[in-house]
Amino acid sequence: MGQGQEVKTKTEPQVEIQERGEIFFFYRPKVDKEEAHSADDVQRLYIVLRPESGERTVEVKQDSDSGKEGAKKGSKGSESGSDKSGIEGGHGSQEVNIEKQPLLRFIVMGRKSLPDPSKRSRPYWGFVKMVTTNIEDVKTALKGEEYDTKTKGHRQTSPARALGEGIYRILRHKPGKKTHTHLIYKLELPPQDEKNEPQESLNIEPEGSFLIQIKNPDQHGTSQFRGLQNKRKAVFPAHLHGQFGQLRYCPADPPDFLNYEGCEFLLISASDDIEEELGLELRTEGESDASCSDLVRTFGETASTSALLKGTWV
Template identity: 55%
Template sequence: MYVVLRPESAPDRAVEEKQAPDSGKEGKKRKTRHGGDEKGQADGGNEGGHGKEVINEIVHSLSEKSAHCSPFSSLQEVNVEEKPLLRLIVMGKKSLPDPAKHGRPFWGYVDLVTTDIEDVKDALKGAEYDTATRGKRHQSAARAMGEGVYRIVKHEGRGGRPHTHLVYKLELPSRGEGAVGEPQEAMNVEPEASFLVQIKNPEQRGGGRGGGGGGGFGGLQGKRKAAFPEHLQGRFGSNRYAPADPPDLLNYEGCELLLISASDDVEEELGLELQTETEEETGEGAGDGGEGGRAWAGCSDLVKMFGEVADVKPLLSGSWD
């Protein structure tokens, strides 16, 4: 299962810091577009995102030089009011956590971080590839399950220990047209939900909560892990996991995370009411599944961005067909 997160600006946070644009899969795709030796392309695509503490070399993605930045730049700042920042997350269990099974962790990792929509389109397309043991394999194109708004919020539990929640609320499928249709039910995509989100320390060995016990896989190996800059790596200390604070931790390919189901009622749990764009524009809930819901589908960012490479029927109708 893929989850695409696109940060939007908050009053105190318009700029996001991300991995060096020449590292990881993003770097490989940049080399492919702008030229580069084949060996460099192959090697770069198998490594996680990297960042270094060289502040005077930060590339500001709003300036024209961002398209021609040095291949040895360290970090990149992205003003999300002016340019999209996309995180493609892969969930190991091929679904979101079951909201009825609180406390059960699901493992995932950040597969791609980019400011180029075409990079994500390429990742969502169907493809054929060769394997050493199984020969030629086919990967089907992605199918869109839901679109909505999300926030990453800090919260203190009863013990006073801070943690972070990833909360979301769907805009599509609209509730009047069956937000929890067969595809959404199969993938545990609720109309709204809250998950505890924890980031795995890449300098700690694998195993533990993200490995067995239904969490997914045992973790990424070697160079595929994220290499955080010092100020982010320091957030872990000697701990195996840390909250997603700051959310910049998710802006590095190879960042491993756990999602733990917390609630399907965000307002009751956190006292936070997420408002979708449809609700802001109409003053009504997203449950208007009539003409208003269909009209909003025509304005869908997901359809505009990825509709040509991903099947959007489950998104628009709440059904496979």
């Protein structure tokens, strides 16, 4: 459906757009459950960001031969804090022209919902599990899996389900002396006249604004956010790593931080009314039509689209 457009509704909005693109939401039912019927049946929430334009046409990402993009096809690790594959965060760097080549960030949220954008709730932790220019890599991550365990025998995970599709922006906000960064989005699907039960249960509102802060991989986690094991933490290039100094977190400026596997971040509720908060209106392209859906066209054969198109669990 494209990256849409933003319209400034205040004379001098204190925002600068860093990145524009498409955002996709997915959820996976719990192990050995074929379907989820409520939030209690959800195992994991995923976000896929596909940047399509920004301050620069070319973005820098980890080298394609490192991390999961360079791993052998079919090798998959756990989505929790312990990755059995032993794959480390990405090393090296490569340039990607995001206007000519797909760049996909596969993100795992630590909790199975977003922070409630209508409330100033506590931060939610997440991390970038995969960065790739190959759409098939994301399809593989969304598929189901069967495996054996020593204690519980044969287990099965169902394929992920598509939950939402829309447009997003990462932007600088300068309300005073201190600059911070926001991740904002607006959904195109599901249509707003549907029930939207799964979306409401997982706090995927029609639009939302969150402060986004990148975690310093050299700083130890807290009791609240223990974070990834050392071998899985991001390995940022010097020009990014140097922005932390002694800080535990820094703004996602530039968004290139998110182009390295193992990048950990916090999302903090800011508002459920982007225009009121930032003086910016996000406008999607065209009608909420499945025939125009990039998510359905790209991932529809892998991820069920009932929640996306009907706003129902099944």
